[in-house]
Structure formats: structure tokens, C-alpha cells
Amino acid sequence: MSAPTSSHAYGIGLIALIVGMSATVVFYTSFYLPESLAKPSVSDHILHPEEEFFIIEIVPGAVIEGNENYVPNNPTVLLTFTNNVKWINNDDTAHTVTPDHRHADGYSGDFGSSGVLKPGDTYEFLFTEPQEVHYHCQPHPWMKGSIIVEKSRF
Template sequence: MSQVSKWAGPLTVILLVASLAALGYYQFIYMPIANAEVEVPQEWLEPPEESIIEIIIGSVNQDQEENYVPREITVKLGINNRVIWKNIDTIIHTVSADSGAEEEFEEEAGRANFLDPDGGEFSFTFTMPGEYFYHCEPHPWMRGTVIVLEPEA
């Protein structure tokens, strides 16, 4: 009997046990953690106040310094984290998330194209702290930032 055939049976068993252990870890430990949904408090989903950002008249003018007003806004989760962009300009604009933004904001803001002139709106309720950068697709000089803070303990 050769050395290879002498170890073939035990090595097969060891390999099988190791494979099953790895599969069990992946299925019962890794996947539940990776797929766990983040619990978002109800007060974050329905804040008592809204924050308004206006796209003002003349924003299409590249020399105009104010476009999204305010250009940078700070909101607090559970207080005023629902942001509404209102287009009061006379032409179409967008609220498009910069690449690398939090996935849900990037997805929703991508669908916001286009905000109709004279009153078109887009709203988004932020549920994660961080800085969110956005711009207008047809007018890339129009840029803004939403800073989302955790509620005070």
C-alpha cells in the first residue's frame, strides 16, 4: 500500500469536515450579520420638522454664487432630517447625489430627475449620520451639502 492511499481516507474526511464548517459559518454567522437590517427609530422616519432648500431663480447662471439655498445645511436625526428641495427657478433642475453617497440617497436622488420649474419638489428623509454631497446634473456648478448629525443623548 502506497503512502498516498494510506492518507487518502483521513484527508478526505478532514477536507469534508472543514468544508462543512466553513459552509456552516457562512450560512449561520456571516450571512445573518451581513443581511441584518438596521433598525431605524420611528422618530427618525417621521421628524416633527422639515428642512427646506430652495433652488432660486437664476441658478442656471454660472456666475451666480447662490443656487441651492442654503448651499450647506445641517440637520439632526429625529428633529429636522426630512429635507425638501423646491425648484422656484424657471427651468428644470435636479438633485443628483455625488458618486459614493450613501446608497439609499444616491438611488432616490437619481430618480428625482427632473424637478419641474416653478415649484417642483424632491424630498428625502436621511436616516444615517454623515455628509451628503449633491449637484444639478445639467448645471454641474450647482453644488450643495447636507450634514446629518446624530441626535443628542
């Protein structure tokens, strides 16, 4: 005949389980999660480049296939000098700045305008690490551009 099981053993096991789960949740929310979401440390010179903005213009008539669109179209910008980039829509049609493939900067996050840029609208992005990004206009896929970000030699 087997011995009857004690309800105290089940109660102690349940309390141990609750304490263990609570400790896991506290660790995850207090230490792991904030550390994993923290932005990397970036030099103040990169966060505040010498030039306020490097301008890329979406030129009038850019919507017409074969015309110039993003000017300059394939610039190289330098960290600490020209890495804060602003796209200005000077066309009379709405456009986007959409990465060809999902792209994120370690500090600034996802690259790409969050919607259409109506005429006169701007999109700004602060690049904080060397990279090359290819982009296009979502409604007008023939409009293509790219930007190369390099470390400055100074």
C-alpha cells in the same frame, strides 16, 4: 521499498475537507453575512422625525451659472425634527443630487439621486446620524450645495 498508500486515507481526507468547507459556508451564510448586512439600530424618533420633510428646492433658472440653485443652500437639519430631506426639482431642466465624494449613512445607505431628476421629480433621503454632506449637480457642476445634520439639543 516504500509501502503502498491506501486509497482509504485519501477518501477520509477528502471527506474531512468537504465537511470543513460545508461548515464554513453554513457559518458564513447563516451568521456572518446577515450580521454584516444588518442595518444598525436607530431610535424611532430619528426614523420618524416631527416634520414629514425638510424641503430643498432646485429653483427655476438653477441651470444658469451664477443663479441660485439649491435653496436653502447650506441648511442645518436636526435629528428627530428635520432629518428627512426632500429635494424638489422646480427648474425646467433635469438635475441631480450627487455627493462630491461617495457618502453613505449607516442606516439609509448611499446618498445621492439614482439618476436625473426631471422637472417636478423629487429625491428623498433620511439622515440618521450627524454628518456633513457636500453635493452638486452632475451635468451642471457649478451647482453646489451642502447639508449639515446635527443631534438635536432637546
